[in-house]
Amino acid sequence: MQPQMCAVQLHALHQVALAQVPVPAINDDELLVQTRAATICTSDLHDIAANPFGATLPLTLGHEGAGRVVAVGSKVKGFREGDRIVTHPVHPCGNCRACRTGAAHLCMNLRHFGLNMPGTFAEYYVVRADRARLLPDGIPYAVAALFEPICVCLQAVAQARVPPGEPLLILGDGPFGLLMARLAHDQGMEPVVVAGHQDFRLARAGAGVITVNSAGMADPTGALLEAIGGEEYGGVILATDAKRAIATGLACLRRKRRLVIFASLLGETPIDLMTVQAKELEIVGACNDEDRLEAALAYLVKESASLDELVTHRLPLDAYAEALELAAHGQEQAIKVALVME
Numbered sequence: 396m397q398p399q400m401c402a403v404q405l406h407a408l409h410q411v412a413l414a415q416v417p418v419p420a421i422n423d424d425e426l427l428v429q430t431r432a433a434t435i436c437t438s439d440l441h442d443i444a445a446n447p448f449g450a451t452l453p454l455t456l457g458h459e460g461a462g463r464v465v466a467v468g469s470k471v472k473g474f475r476e477g478d479r480i481v482t483h484p485v486h487p488c489g490n491c492r493a494c495r496t497g498a499a500h501l502c503m504n505l506r507h508f509g510l511n512m513p514g515t516f517a518e519y520y521v522v523r524a525d526r527a528r529l530l531p532d533g534i535p536y537a538v539a540a541l542f543e544p545i546c547v548c549l550q551a552v553a554q555a556r557v558p559p560g561e562p563l564l565i566l567g568d569g570p571f572g573l574l575m576a577r578l579a580h581d582q583g584m585e586p587v588v589v590a591g592h593q594d595f596r597l598a599r600a601g602a603g604v605i606t607v608n609s610a611g612m613a614d615p616t617g618a619l620l621e622a623i624g625g626e627e628y629g630g631v632i633l634a635t636d637a638k639r640a641i642a643t644g645l646a647c648l649r650r651k652r653r654l655v656i657f658a659s660l661l662g663e664t665p666i667d668l669m670t671v672q673a674k675e676l677e678i679v680g681a682c683n684d685e686d687r688l689e690a691a692l693a694y695l696v697k698e699s700a701s702l703d704e705l706v707t708h709r710l711p712l713d714a715y716a717e718a719l720e721l722a723a724h725g726q727e728q729a730i731k732v733a734l735v736m737e
Contacts, residue, residue: 399415402416403517403715405453414453424523426523427464431736434732434733442509450510471524483528484512485507488503488504491504535706538706542692545687548571549694563586564631566590566633576604591607591609592726631648652677708731711736
């Protein structure tokens with residue numbers, strides 16, 4: 396009889412349950428990972444509420460994770476049983492037009508944890524070996540699970556293309572907005588400004604980052620410009636799903652600069668195209684990342700990154716309901732919530 400494990404599965408919209416499922420088998424290019432920690436992402440919450448990508452259900456949730464290798468495929472090199480690893484959920488096919496033309500992160504046949512592959516909210520999961528990296532000792536698994544969030548935040552910062560010496564504005568004080576601010580400042584960008592509604596979260600934007608609490612402001616544009624002496628910004632990243640923030644971002648941008656759409660904006664979104672035209676602005680997306688695994692790992696292990704400040708809660712797998720509730724509604728007390736199986 397095939398061994399069984401516990402997994403947090405989505406069975407229908409808003410219907411999440413802890414299920415007994417078979418421990419997955421691996422192919423010759425894959426690793427079986429014993430999950431030690433998996434952090435909850437806003438997109439996991441979107442999947443539960445709307446299943447926007449039409450995933451076939453039931454499906455094991457989660458895509459951010461870290462753990463220990465317990466089985467190694469016959470063709471895998473560089474990994475062995477017992478290795479501590481971090482994993483990336485995006486598995487490009489390598490053969491489609493996007494992959495062949497340098498856009499593998501936008502693969503047309505993409506396989507992804509928690510979408511069309513079983514996710515990380517389980518005692519075990521499978522990853523293709525090229526999407527894993529060795530994790531040095533001393534990094535807690537709950538912090539290591541931030542590996543893929545760091546990758547995608549690096550992508551968003553890169554997409555902003557802020558010229559040297561110009562300011563960057565990040566709209567949104569969620570986990571990703573805070574990570575972006577830390578990464579941008581670590582790269583030498585200055586000033587970096589984060590706008591949000593929660594002092595609890597803004598306080599964790601990192602040393603040297605300017606924060607603006609825009610709660611209650613009908614139009615925060617003036618306050619955001621005043622934060623850097625009345626100047627406009629060399630780049631803006633939208634890390635909130637508040638659609639009205641798009642108008643704020645466009646108003647804050649210098650001529651011929653970029654607004655990066657990182658947050659998922661479901662449905663129709665109003666955009667002032669007159670401002671885009673008059674200032675010759677660009678609006679671009681940031682989706683997944685262009686294989687920023689090495690850069691993400693280098694930041695993850697950096698002591699000065701202090702990433703443990705962002706993982707505010709650690710709960711066992713069977714407390715998944717409490718963990719999901721905290722991630723969805725605990726903005727005044729939670730940033731990143733981790734399911735831990737150490």
